[in-house]
Amino acid sequence: MTTYQNNDHLAGDFYTQNFAKTAGEGNLILNLGPQHPSTHGVLRVVVELDGEYIMRAEPILGYLHRMHEKMAEVKTAAQFIPNMGRVDYGHALGWNWAFVGAAEKLGGIEVPERAEYIRVITCELNRIASHLLWWGAYLLDLGAFTPIMYAFDDREKVLDILQIPTGSRLTYSYYRIGGVAQDLNADCIRRIQEFIPWFRSRLPMYKDLVSDNIILRKRIEGIGAIEQDTCRRYGATGPVARGSGINYDVRRAQPYSVYPKLDFVVPTSDLKDARGRYDVRMIEMEQSLRIIEQALDMMPEGEVLVKGAPKPSWKVPAGETYFAVEGARGKIGAYVVSDGGKNIYRTKLRAPGFCNLSLFAEVSQGTILADAVAILGSLDLIIPEIDR
């Protein structure tokens, strides 16, 4: 007979206790995270378990809140660009673009055409890197240890390429208000041209070895179906919405830069489940290669930074504007309000991950714990982006 000492240390904090108030009799309250192998960072999900079944789930955010929006109020526009590279380490250039684009829109600055093409090329490369990171990590969630090594092998090549013009490997601050910091040099272009056929040859291998694997298919097919209505209600975008059959891509819906001139397909899937989102991302990587290929051909010679580009002390003209780009995880938006002062008055960043994560509570209800992990992974969450 062992009498346990008090279990106060297991009672949990405010969130757990509040969550437990409405828990069913005999159900287990389990905290997934903030330190947990499947949450990729410091996401915390409180779940109510009946055996292995999830009765309720509630994501708790804020463990990685870094006040990016507040920082935007105490920095000049140009000084804020490095912050944008750190919002989302997966697709940093997308965030670069959203903010820079908003500032340009407000300042009425024309970006040289070559710079637009360079932005497209680098942004799409970064999208491939981001999807590869997701792909590897997702399969790690599903218990396959090896694919992440192959994904990182490929991603490494992309990072090497992006390192040449940007000078960094993860948290880029490459775009400038009025263009980009540096031209792509011959070495960089040669390496991109080498990368495209090489990566094309890799994708069928991934399909054969991983995507068509019976265990993987059983794990993701029919799991975590998200109805279009649910997607719309939560404002889900990107591969999550497209995996549910919503044909919404900012590159097509609200065209920006030179995307209208480029020929690419916006993949959607009617499966609505984790498999749909998986397929969409895999096809997106192929499409990104196509975009890069075309952009390389069409790229004109010329300046990469507009003449008389804004200096760091440049004051954004008074006004307000919204600029959105298609990030790897969905619609990245920057809402910028300026009163013409030294610093921008207010910047609101729209993170796609936040909306996509909000879905989780509803979608995970009634699933098995292992499925919840599969759903969480299929949303492609980057926690710093969600908490900002």
Place this chain on the structure above:
Amino acid sequence: MNAIPAELLRIIIGLVAIAVSVGLIGLVMVWVERKVAGHIQRRPGPYEVGPNGLIQPLCDALKLVGKQLFMPKGADPILFWLAPVLAFLPVLLLFLPLPVGDGLQTLDVNLGLLLILAFSGLAVLSVLLAGWASNNKYGLLGAARGVAQAVAYEIPLLLSVLAVSFVAGSLDLAHVVKLQGTWPWNWNIMTQPLAFLIYIVSALGETNRAPFDLPEAESELTAGFHTEYSGMGFGLFFLAEYANMVVVCSVATALFLGGWHGPVLPGPVWFVLKVSALMLLMVFVRWTYPRVRFDQLLVINWKWLLPLAVANLLLTAFFVKLAQFA
């Protein structure tokens, strides 16, 4: 010397040899597993300590031994520390009736197979105790999974083993091996291919190896039933896993792959080679496939393995009877 019975002496020497070899196998297997995993993943694996990282597992073992033994608040101290010991000790007993070579067997009993199957059942108890006593929700979930899985997979494992012993008419491993011949077509795998397949799949489930490593599924349950174990507590579970692998592979070798039989080379060498090949297969599987879901795992067992194993057993029994009449 007369005071000590020869049989006891044999068991003592055998046990010492087993204890040493289990430790050694653990070290070697850790190295092999990490090296193979490395090569599957296009990286060198352990590389720094010793030639090709050979000393690495030894360093890891020393590190584990040197670590503080930590017990979570509110855990049941007796059961908590009993669990890793209970996981490891029965495994040593499992080695007793294994026929490594002709006559090279610690315990020559005619119920060797039964002994192995009985004692391997104890592993479940240790998983349950570890998960329950550590006062951790992940541990509890892992333990619940572990028990359900082990109970389920034990049955097809037993049935597939039984099919072979029907043919041999014995539960003595050495006897089963003796009935097989030198060449692969003389082995039981030729007459019982289905039983071999069922055995290998169930063995993966029994030893909690990927893709059936659900009790310790790290992306769901952090580390499952051994979440709270540090130092040698974890080390013993770890060692037990590898030792269990060796046992199931050895039993498979004896039952299906002709045991010590083989051309040219001496018997024990063949035995070790065959066991190593099976172990490598298990390592390959682990690093290649994703993990199945828990309900899928049970579906594979109850809907496929069990009916197939029963059908196989019945067919085998039928033919054995037929052979007797003929």
